[in-house]
Amino acid sequence: MEVVGRLASGVAHEVKNPLAIILQGVDYLTKKVDTEDRNIHSTLSFIKDATHRADKVIKGLLDFSSISKLDIRSENLNSIIESTILLMKHYLSENKIQLIKDFNEKIPEVKVDKNRIEQVFINISMNAAQAMPNGGTLLFRTYTKKLSQSDKGVGRRKEDPYKLGETLVLAEVEDTGPGIPEDSLDKIFDxxxxxxRGEGGTGLGLSSVRNIMELHEGQIEIQNKKSGGAKATLMFKIDE
Ligand SMILES: Nc1ncnc2c1ncn2[C@@H]1O[C@H](COP(=O)(O)OP(=O)(O)OP(=O)(O)O)[C@@H](O)[C@H]1O
Ligand SMILES: [Mg+2]
Structure with a gap:
């Protein structure tokens, strides 16, 4: 792991426990403090919100920097997406987001850590959902693709992850939100x-996604669609 990743992970581990103690303490005080003083209640509530926010950042950092052993197995990507959808179903229907599944049922198995890849799809779907506060459509598509010369990451250099003619499993997640502003496109993975930030975002969602995909020798790209909305494309090596 890079130095920055190790540093982040070390700090996150150190801060995690004290934060948990503060959270428990605030919860306890909120229940026990017997006063009509509104300032005391609002102060406790500020502490609680701030601690929750710090906790979210720390959890995100741990997620982002963790290389803790992957549990790699042969998996069907459609099933992984199905279980992600199951986890999010309630949230999506409450937010008036319609689901479309366009699965190729014949995709070969991929070698992945199921929990990590579920996290990838959750982070991407949450971003899509948050980009559609008044509802919209979320589409999941899977298919295979045989790589040709012009595809990214194909080549003869040693660091190129894919071989010419190699078949990959691809997944796409599309939304009908406003898309990503052009001047943000090259920063979203930072x-x-x-x-x-005002709505509680940490900015660690997509950097974790990229990290997890790299650990799987996979790739992720996010683009705006011509018809509006954003589209994430994920590429996975197949289990040969
Ligand atoms: N589907 C999307 N539509 C529009 N903008 C998007 C989409 N996905 C990501 N973005 C932009 O990319 C930024 C970074 O996304 P990322 O998931 O890393 O952080 P976040 O969603 O802001 O915070 P968190 O993931 O902690 O809730 C978002 O703040 C948003 O501006
Ligand atoms: Mg996010």
Whole structure:
């Protein structure tokens, strides 16, 4: 892992426990303090919100920097997406987001850590959902693709992850939100880059996604669609 990653992970571990103690303490005081003084209650509530926010950042950092052993197995990507959808179903229907599944049922198995890849789809779907506060459509698509010369990451260099003619499994997640502003497109994968700080965003969602995909020798790209909205494309090596 890079030095920055190790540093982040070390700090996050050190801060996690004290934060948990503060949270428990505030919860306890909120229940026990017997006063009509509104300032005391609002102060406790500020502490609680701030601690929750710090906790979210720390959890995100741990997620982002963790290389803790992957549990790699042969998995069907459609099933992984199905279980992600199951986890999010309630949230999506409450937010008037319609689901479309366009699965190729014949995709070969991929070698992945199921929990990590579920996290990837959750982070991407949450971003899509948050970009559609008044509802919209969320589409999941899977298919295979045989790589040709012009595809990214194909080549003869040693660091190129894919071989010419290799078949990959691809997943796409599309939304009908406003898309990503052009001047943000090259920053969205940076740790802590967020346009949603006011709504509790940490900016660690997509950097974790990229990290997890790299650990799987996979790739992720996010683009705006011509018809509006954003589209994430994820590429996975197949289990040969
Ligand atoms: N589907 C999308 N539509 C529009 N903008 C998006 C989309 N996905 C990501 N973004 C932009 O990319 C930024 C970074 O996303 P990322 O998931 O890393 O952080 P976040 O969502 O802001 O915070 P967190 O993931 O902690 O809630 C977002 O703040 C948003 O501006
Ligand atoms: Mg996010």
């Amino acid at each position: 740790p802590f880059f967020t346009t949603r």
